[in-house]
Amino acid sequence: MRDGMAGLTLRGRAFLAAGTTAICCAVLLGQTTLTRIGVLVLVLPLVSAFVIGRRRYAVSAIRSVHPRLVAAGQPARIDLDLANDGRSPAGAVLVEDQVPYALGTRPRFVLQGISRQWRRRVSYQVRSDVRGRFEIGPLTIRVADPFGLVEIRRSIPGVAPLVVTPRTVTLPPIPVMGGWSGSGEHRPQAFAAGSAEDVSVREYRRGDELRRVHWRSSARVGELMVRREEQPWEARASVLLDNRLRAHRGQGLGSSFEFAVVAAASLVLHLDQHGYAVRLVLADGTGADETSTAVLERLALVTTTQQPVLDVGWTGDQTRGGLVVAVLGGLERTDVLALRQIRHDAGAALAMVLDVDEWAGRSAQPAGPPPSVAGLGWRSVTLGPRDRLDSAWRDLGRASGRAAAVTTALKATGADR
Template sequence: MTLTPRGIGLLVGGAVLLVAGFRFGYPELSLLGTVAAIALACALAHAAWRPRLDVSRTADPDRVARGDAATMTLTVRNDSRLRAANLLAHDRCGARDVPVPLLRLRPGRDTTVSYPVPTHRRGVVPVGPLRVTRRDVLGLISSARSHGQPTRVRVHPRIHPLAAVPAGVARSLDGRFDRVPHGTITFDSLREYVVGDELRRVHWRTSARIGELMVREDLDTSLPRIVVLLDNRTSAHPDVVDGVAETFESACEAAASVIAAAVREDLPVTLLMVDDDRVDGDHLDRLTEAALRPGPRERDDRLRTATTRLRQQRLGDTLVFLTGPGARAELGLLGALRGPYPAVLVGVLHGGGDAGSGAGAVEGMLVIDAADGAEFAAEWDGSRAW
């Protein structure tokens, strides 16, 4: 609750009139000062009334690909029993305010407003809360309050369909060789027994030790395990315009395309980032929240640290590294992973400013140079490696 410039002027003027009227014996001035005080008191009483509004939002959909349509539906209900709501309201959607008309909203009634959510940029779009501003008739006091819980709409990177993914064998640039010479099923983990599990899969020794039936989980090692490593270093994507590095956006689209293709083929896939060691959470949601991270001004060893971690953990057999033009000089670090990862693919998204030569082999790795995500998908499908 704040005084407007008009309210401040009236407050100062009324105080001067009251002091002058009582000081010098002018009842007319005292009367004018009293009228000003009464007007301010009425404005204060008007602003003190809090409307009882029930606000709900529905996003359709709440997860959307960049550039696709998304709609937010806002429903406002007046829960007051006596007074109608005649308010000026705005709903916050990203960086803009959406006007919401609440004119003569009678008690027990509701109104619904729908508006598009901006999806031209990848990221999380915060929506809400509803901001209600009230002013008295004379415009002396303004009060603003928030109603309803905010929500979020996730704008995922675009997904460009890929026709093929590595299928069951590790690949070299001039042929294929099987990576599972002694069978494909191996022990992975233990879990609690649930109704429907086969008794032959019960691990009796562990079950006897802990007092609960435990079941073996086996892993088919003939299935390729794909690891996607996204380079989120500012140094790898130096060209930033209006806070957005288009090469990084293209790298996110390429990562989303590889992940979607792996999920389509029911292949296990892991998403990692150079400057983030988390592996949990929905992959597309993590790509939505991914942001460039600046590094130290001196020596930047984050990529070396990430490759060392990959070598030690050996999370899969096919590694897809997606980076920008600023990391070309560091691609040799990926060549050291050819041992634990028989298939290594590097995607360099250059945005058209540092054009490469399409797809090619560099130090035993398959390197795809592409301007954006769509060109990456075309080069991927045109590769003879699969």
């Protein structure tokens, strides 16, 4: 009864006040009929509170998200498995799930006929244009009487995460030089069985297996020689995202930073589909070798940093000989040393430079890459807020093709000389 009285609605409290007033007036005026009406109006919310408060239901909910990882602008389905494990039926209940504002309005369901051992599944869809990690839940259940005089709310604990990754753009395949590197002692090659010169060998080291000893080379040299370990080469790529606050302009979804995040996500997926082992590196130098799914999940939560310059602590053995694709914001003179170091360690370096002045609403700068990038051996392209990522990537491919042709011509000239 206590729960029922605490759940009186505004209508229920009005009925109590009206019934009490009617009884008092009937006593003062001596109106028997008005007394009956006042008693009826007064008892009705009390009976409703008694009946609703006596219900011993225990509704449980299990929430599942499909898929757990979804791209911005794509819908996700939420399944709610509801069950009544209580001793008495609950009649009709109103179910309301709590969702963040970015995912849309709160879904509401009216469920009828909730009896003992009752089971039901309800589903709804959510969609977000904003990347991030969202918590869905908890669930709120409201039980009310048919007259709307009493309403009891109960919250069912439990939340489920939904990760909204940046939207991606399908990029065309382009010829990219560099990126191939190996962890073994040499690049695999075809060996002939009849000649020692066709076999790549080295001196015997303590711990080498005897089955690797190449006896013909050992007899010719006069000391034990073993075949080199053959390790397959792999294509490695690093996607550098310039997430410095000072390098970007604009606010919200229309900012240059959000454009850079979309570009980085598209590059990660594209390189992963073409056989590259991709890692994402931020302006502060943090990065790790992860799967493309893990990288997209990381991009869903990435924010800007107060880092003043690009950190080059991630370059070195992990970058040497590999491909580096950078998505850069507004560049300053202090970035020249970092860009030179990254280009020195990379086998090939491509850059998408954002013209942040266009995002700031100022007049666009002359087209073409900044001198600090073009003069350091980077193949780059400049993008504005209305430019297409796939077209910019295709332009980078053309620049790579021209660079490859020039390199081949120079090598041929040197060979002729």
